[in-house]
Amino acid sequence: MNAYTAPEPLNRKFFTPGVLVLIVLAVNGIAFVFARIFFGLGAVTHLNNQYPWGLWIGVDVAAGVALAAGGFTSAALGHVMHRENYQAIVRPALLTAMLGYTFVAFGVVIDIGRWYFVWHPIFMWNGNSPLFEVGMCVMIYMTVLYIEFLPLVTERFMGRVHLKGILSFLTRPLERILSTLDRALGKTMFVFIIAGIVLSTLHQSSLGTLMIIAGPKIHPLWQTPVLPLLFLLSAIAVGFPMVIFESLLASRSFGLKPEMDILSKLGSMVAPLLGIYLAFKIGDMVIRETFVYLVTPTTASVMFLIEVVVGVIIPLRMLLSRTVLRSPLWLFVASSLVIFGVLLNRINTFIVAYTPPYSIKPYFPSIGEISVTVGFVSLLVLLYRVAVLIFPVISVHKEVVTPISKYSIRGSVK
Amino acid sequence: MLTTAAAAAPEFAHAGSSRIPPADRMGVLVDLTACVGCRSCEVACKKAHGLPTGSDNLVPSDVHVPERRRPDPGSLTVVNEYKSSTGSSPPIFVKVQCMHCDYPSCESACIVGAITKKEGGEVLWDTDMCIGCRYCMVACPFQIPAFQFDTALKPDIVKCDFCFQRRKQGGVPACVEICPMEVLTYGRRSTLLEVARKKIENYPDRYSNHIYGELEAGGTSWMYISKADFKDLQFPDLKKDPMPGTSESIQHGIFAYFVPPISLYALLGGLMWITKNRRTSEEEMGE
Numbered sequence: 001m002n003a004y005t006a007p008e009p010l011n012r013k014f015f016t017p018g019v020l021v022l023i024v025l026a027v028n029g030i031a032f033v034f035a036r037i038f039f040g041l042g043a044v045t046h047l048n049n050q051y052p053w054g055l056w057i058g059v060d061v062a063a064g065v066a067l068a069a070g071g072f073t074s075a076a077l078g079h080v081m082h083r084e085n086y087q088a089i090v091r092p093a094l095l096t097a098m099l100g101y102t103f104v105a106f107g108v109v110i111d112i113g114r115w116y117f118v119w120h121p122i123f124m125w126n127g128n129s130p131l132f133e134v135g136m137c138v139m140i141y142m143t144v145l146y147i148e149f150l151p152l153v154t155e156r157f158m159g160r161v162h163l164k165g166i167l168s169f170l171t172r173p174l175e176r177i178l179s180t181l182d183r184a185l186g187k188t189m190f191v192f193i194i195a196g197i198v199l200s201t202l203h204q205s206s207l208g209t210l211m212i213i214a215g216p217k218i219h220p221l222w223q224t225p226v227l228p229l230l231f232l233l234s235a236i237a238v239g240f241p242m243v244i245f246e247s248l249l250a251s252r253s254f255g256l257k258p259e260m261d262i263l264s265k266l267g268s269m270v271a272p273l274l275g276i277y278l279a280f281k282i283g284d285m286v287i288r289e290t291f292v293y294l295v296t297p298t299t300a301s302v303m304f305l306i307e308v309v310v311g312v313i314i315p316l317r318m319l320l321s322r323t324v325l326r327s328p329l330w331l332f333v334a335s336s337l338v339i340f341g342v343l344l345n346r347i348n349t350f351i352v353a354y355t356p357p358y359s360i361k362p363y364f365p366s367i368g369e370i371s372v373t374v375g376f377v378s379l380l381v382l383l384y385r386v387a388v389l390i391f392p393v394i395s396v397h398k399e400v401v402t403p404i405s406k407y408s409i410r411g412s413v414k
Numbered sequence: 415m416l417t418t419a420a421a422a423a424p425e426f427a428h429a430g431s432s433r434i435p436p437a438d439r440m441g442v443l444v445d446l447t448a449c450v451g452c453r454s455c456e457v458a459c460k461k462a463h464g465l466p467t468g469s470d471n472l473v474p475s476d477v478h479v480p481e482r483r484r485p486d487p488g489s490l491t492v493v494n495e496y497k498s499s500t501g502s503s504p505p506i507f508v509k510v511q512c513m514h515c516d517y518p519s520c521e522s523a524c525i526v527g528a529i530t531k532k533e534g535g536e537v538l539w540d541t542d543m544c545i546g547c548r549y550c551m552v553a554c555p556f557q558i559p560a561f562q563f564d565t566a567l568k569p570d571i572v573k574c575d576f577c578f579q580r581r582k583q584g585g586v587p588a589c590v591e592i593c594p595m596e597v598l599t600y601g602r603r604s605t606l607l608e609v610a611r612k613k614i615e616n617y618p619d620r621y622s623n624h625i626y627g628e629l630e631a632g633g634t635s636w637m638y639i640s641k642a643d644f645k646d647l648q649f650p651d652l653k654k655d656p657m658p659g660t661s662e663s664i665q666h667g668i669f670a671y672f673v674p675p676i677s678l679y680a681l682l683g684g685l686m687w688i689t690k691n692r693r694t695s696e697e698e699m700g701e
Contacts, residue, residue, distance in 0.1 A: 042563030049486060049560045052551035080682055082689040113546020113561060113569040120545050126527035127669070128662050131549050135525055194682045198675050202668065212661040213519050213553045216650065225660050228668075356557050357650050358484050 003261065004088045004395035009156065010388050012254055019385065022378040029375010032368040036110055044368035050356040053111075055365035058350035059373055060107030062207055063343045064100055065138065066235045070246070071097020071145065072200035073239030079193045088395040089262055091152065092250065093243045095393050098145040099383055103376045105142060108135075110372065130209035137203035144196045151189070152391045154182040205232040211349055219300045219353040220290045226280065227349070233277040238342040240266045240273075241315075241335035248332045250394065253385075257397045264325045270338065271319040278312050303344070303352050311341015435516040439535030439635060440581070441603035442590060443610055444509055446640035446647070447620055449597045451493055451507035455589035459491045459511075462577060462588035482648070485510060486560045487572040491589060496647050506640065508647050509589070509597070512537060512558045512574035513627060514635035517656030520550035520559060528571075535603060535635040536576035544571055555631055555650055555657055576635070603635055610639050632656030 036044040047054050074093035078086045109115045121135045158178045163171045208231030211218050224230070244263050251258040285291055294301045315337035324330040351363065365373075388394050460467045465488055483492040491511035498505055514537045521529045521537065528543035529550055539550075539559075546569055551559045562569035577587035585591070590598040599606060607628060614621045626644045627637035630652040638644070645651055668674055 038566055040562075040564050040566040040569065043566075045563075047563060049484060049551065049563075050557060052548035052561060076682075080686045080689065082686070082693045084693070111547075113548065113565075114544065115546075117545040120526045120543060124526035124528075124543050126522075126524055128522045128658065128665060129525050129527075129549070130661055130665055131523065131525040131547065133665065133669070190683075190686060194679055194686065197682055198679045201678065202675060205668070206665075209661050209664050210549075211552075212664070213523050213658055215519075215555055215657055216652070217552075217555070217557075225664070228664060354552070357555075358482070358557055358648065 003398055004259075005398055007088075007091050007152075007392040007395045009390055009392055010254055010394055012389060014385065014389060016253075018253070019382065022382050025378040026375050026382060029372045029378065032371045032375070033110055035368065036372070037115075041111075041113060044366065044372075046363055046366040046369065048363075050359045051354070051363035053350060053354070054363055055351070055369040055373055056107050056111040058347050059343070060376060061104050061111070062210075062350050063346040064104040064107060065204065065207060066231070066238055066342050066346055067242055067339060068097045068100030068104070069200065069204065069235040069239040070242040071100070071239075072197045073236055074243055075148075075193055076197050079190070080197065086262060086266070088259055089243050089247060089266070091393045091395075092247060092388075093239075094145065094148055095384060095387055095391075096242070096246055098142075098149050099380050099387075101138065101142045101145055103380050104138060106376060108138075130206045130213075133206045134203045134210065137199050137206070141196060141199040141203065144192050144199065147185070147192050148189070148196065150181065151185050152393065154178045154185070156391050158182060200235075201232060204235040205229065207231050208349075211354075214354065217354060217356055218349070219293070219355060220288070221285075221293050221300055221304045222349045222353040224284050224288060226284050230277070230281060230284070233273075233280055234342050234345060237270065237273040237277045238338055240270050241338035244331060244335040245339060248328055248335075250384075250388070254388075254394070256394070258328045259395075259397065260326070260328060260331075263328075263331060267319055267325045267331050267334070270335075271316055274312055274316045274319070274338065278308075278316060281308065281312070300352060303348050307341055307344045307348055311337060311344055315341065433517070433531065435531060435633075436533045436535070437604075439516075439533070439603050440576075440601065441514070441535055441606050441635035441637060442587065443599040443601075443606040444636065444638045445597050445599070445613070446506055446508060446638060446642075448595045449493070449507040449509065450595055451495055451505070452594065453493050454592045454594065455509060455598070456489060456491055456493060458588040458592035459574075460489060462580065463490060463575075465489065484560075485512075485558060485573065487562045487570070490572065490574045494648075496642070498642070506642055506647060508638075510558075511589075511636070512576070513556050513631075514574075514576055515631055515657070516634060517632040517658055519553035519555060519631075519657040522658030522662060523549045523553035525549060532578070534576070534578065534581060536578045536581075537635075538575055538578060539571050539573065541570060546571070553657070555652055603637075606637060610637060613639060629654040632659075 032044055041047055045054060045056075070093040074086065074090050077083050078090040109118050112118060121132055122139070126132045159175070161171050161174045161178070163174070205228035208228035211223070212225065212227055215223070244266055247263060248258055250256070294305065315334045318324045318330065318334040318337070321330075324334055457467055459465075482494045483489075485492055491509060493507050493509050496506045496508060514531075514535055516531070518529065518531055518537045521527075521531055524544075525547050526543045526545060528540040529537060530540070531537050546561070548559075548561055548571075550571060551557070551561060558573050560572045562572065577585070577589075580586070580588065586600045587598075590600040599609060601609070607625065610625045610628075614623055614625070620641060621639050622641055622643065624644065625637050625639055626649055627634035630650075632655060638649070640647065
């Protein structure tokens with residue numbers, strides 16, 4: 001019935017050559033974060049009065065939120081639709097979303113000029129501002145993700161708290177807190193799971209609303225009133241590819257058997273979702289007659305074509321093929337292309353399409369900006385590794401399939 | 415004459431923006447045909463706002479500034495030179511500063527509501543609220559708000575404040591006061607529109623029939639008249655709908671009394687309950 005064991009902490013060593021490379025990249029990024037804090041945005045970034053937003057908002061925040069969509073799409077599949085077969089991917093997706101949003105928050109904090117005022121929106125509201133909505137939703141959703149992760153903590157430590165020396169008197173109270181938490185969470189978790197999905201649909205779409213107010217400053221290929229819908233649809237489409245991508249990478253890194261039975265099924269759901277996104281994207285282009293901008297080769301038209309052809313159409317066609325769905329390598333390639341497409345869409349919408357009226361030279365991110373973005377991604381991967389070694393996140397494929405009868409309930413059949 | 419403006423007003427009111435600008439708001443009419451490019455307004459502005467004037471102290475300046483500049487944290491207004499397209503006629507000088515929109519994008523965009531359109535027409539920024547996200551700069555169609563990128567601690571958003579302090583004490587904006595050529599006329603916006611129309615009517619050879627800022631982006635407190643086409647003077651070509659209209663309609667649609675999010679919540683909850691029950695009964699029935 002279920003080919004996977006219950007999730008358990010992996011027993012692997014932390015340090016590998018790859019991990020050392022990630023640590024170097026992370027330290028380099030953090031060095032630039034300190035430079036930004038002590039010398040200001042101008043010292044580290046290529047931002048200026050014409051280009052107030054750059055790589056950090058486009059990639060760390062906008063693309064970061066989109067690529068963390070695996071959390072809410074897999075929660076919808078696993079918890080709302082109650083597809084028990086997919087349980088094995090829900091926890092890894094939750095962990096990725098939790099870490100993803102944490103780094104989105106870091107990205108916001110270093111990008112805003114007065115980072116120590118990041119809490120202002122909680123008390124100072126502007127309901128007209130899509131950014132206010134994004135900010136509030138991301139803050140609440142991040143809290144929800146941490147709450148959703150708590151059962152993994154209670155599961156890991158309940159009955160195993162053994163504090164020594166002077167702290168030993170804390171053992172009993174800690175145990176009591178953990179078991180109370182476990183019972184309370186077990187009963188109320190559905191509230192948070194549904195809230196997480198609602199919050200995600202809200203801010204995933206509102207991220208698209210952000211650029212609407214910039215009006216003619218955004219290239220017509222991307223500037224459309226349905227931008228929020230396109231952002232939501234693309235976020236839903238990229239959720240499962242992100243889960244597949246990350247699951248295949250983790251299997252390889254930890255030497256586990258790829259969960260192909262689940263991943264193939266997940267992959268087969270991507271094509272219809274991508275198809276809906278593509279239909280709206282092309283439909284919008286036809287209705288607004290923006291295809292005229294594709295005739296002349298400009299940066300905008302080339303980037304748009306790469307985004308749609310390489311990032312949507314090619315993976316869509318690939319994911320319709322059974323051979324692709326069954327091969328770990330091809331499934332990995334197709335998922336990577338979908339992720340690339342959504343990443344490029346966010347970069348295009350926030351950076352490439354943005355043409356300020358008095359720009360003298362176009363914006364290109366500085367070494368500092370790129371270092372911070374790369375550093376944050378490295379840090380995220382490192383924390384993911386730490387988390388799966390400590391907490392019960394990953395389910396391992398059973399070597400021997402246990403007889404079904406062991407799990408079936410007897411005696412209640414009418 | 416005034417009826418045109420009055421007839422246009424209700425059109426804006428239901429164009430998506432939630433606020434209606436105060437009726438007797440003030441404004442400035444900039445007559446570009448009179449400007450000689452002396453840049454004394456730049457210096458007066460710096461002095462009025464306590465900004466360093468540097469070598470600009472020599473007023474009136476005949477120092478030629480060939481490059482096109484933009485307002486920045488050190489100067490809230492700048493005057494740029496545009497060669498006339500016909501070649502023989504003298505160059506045109508354009509003073510640039512915040513337009514003080516009637517439906518400001520920056521006000522609508524600001525995450526904490528730190529930017530507001532006030533009774534007197536001015537659009538002001540509140541330093542105690544600002545978090546430095548720079549969304550106002552992304553939103554502004556005129557690319558006016560500037561940011562202190564080189565300040566590490568408490569960087570400001572900087573832009574023309576319509577000299578609201580001076581005006582509160584009964585004065586006029588510093589640039590208006592200093593201008594030797596009477597390029598700038600300060601007054602009630604409705605009156606300024608009449609003045610502009612009369613000028614265009616009386617001197618059709620001197621002005622083209624376009625008051626920039628009367629309708630652009632839903633109207634602005636600062637308005638311009640000129641002979642040259644405004645597109646040739648790098649004025650953005652904007653429609654008459656207020657810039658925040660679309661995004662505010664979307665925002666208010668999604669959050670109409672929180673009905674859509676709550677409905678979605680209920681729908682998902684119902685779905686979860688149904689699928690869970692079905693699972694349990696299947697498990698009970700099976701095997």
